Amino acid sequence: MPIDLMKYKKARDRLKALLESAEKHLGEQSKRIGGDERVKRDAGKLVLDLIRVHARDESMLALLERMQGHGQKLFPHSLLVSMVSMMLVTTVDKAADFKDGGKLIELCGVGGLVHDSGLLLLPSELVDSTDLFSSSTQNIWEKIDQHIRFGFKMIEPIPSLPAEIHYIIAQQHEEPGGLGYPNALTSEVIFYPAKIITTAN
Numbered sequence: 699m700p701i702d703l704m705k706y707k708k709a710r711d712r713l714k715a716l717l718e719s720a721e722k723h724l725g726e727q728s729k730r731i732g733g734d735e736r737v738k739r740d741a742g743k744l745v746l747d748l749i750r751v752h753a754r755d756e757s758m759l760a761l762l763e764r765m766q767g768h769g770q771k772l773f774p775h776s777l778l779v780s781m782v783s784m785m786l787v788t789t790v791d792k793a794a795d796f797k798d799g800g801k802l803i804e805l806c807g808v809g810g811l812v813h814d815s816g817l818l819l820l821p822s823e824l825v826d827s828t829d830l831f832s833s834s835t836q837n838i839w840e841k842i843d844q845h846i847r848f849g850f851k852m853i854e855p856i857p858s859l860p861a862e863i864h865y866i867i868a869q870q871h872e873e874p875g876g877l878g879y880p881n882a883l884t885s886e887v888i889f890y891p892a893k894i895i896t897t898a899n
Contacts, residue, residue: 717746
């Protein structure tokens with residue numbers, strides 16, 4: 699089957715624009731956190747590499763573009779969680795690079811990128827709200843609670859994502875003591891990369 703050059707060039711240009719935006723946001727976000735500058739720079743490069751690899755899939759590219767355009771906070775937050783997750787896992791587990799070909803690092807990085815993709819189905823004004831997760835309003839909590847279910851819908855059309863990403867989305871707000879949501883899971887049953895994403899988040 700011949701390659702559609704116009705389609706290829708458009709996808710390449712879209713990916714380039716996405717990477718430029720991600721690099722800018724990562725630079726801004728990394729100033730907000732402490733830590734070794736070299737480690738932050740390396741983690742930022744890893745995030746860009748993950749985007750470069752996974753956004754070859756048109757559906758992943760489209761998802762990241764939607765996240766980029768949905769308000770002011772979703773895309774930068776997702777980049778930051780991805781970066782911090784990879785920093786955490788490599789700090790906690792010095793051999794993470796070498797285990798399973800770096801799969802744990804990739805799961806944490808990609809999981810960080812898409813963990814809040816379900817927020818795309820909520821109004822961007824709500825997503826940009828400064829008190830999104832600290833609100834005590836029942837109506838807002840019901841909407842926030844839905845973003846986990848919505849996240850499954852958002853990643854469903856992306857066959858290139860590792861299957862374990864579903865666990866990360868499902869358990870990103872679970873807490874070791876069983877006080878998290880939506881299922882009040884305890885530490886021993888929470889998927890390890892989901893714990894990393896929760897901490898980074």
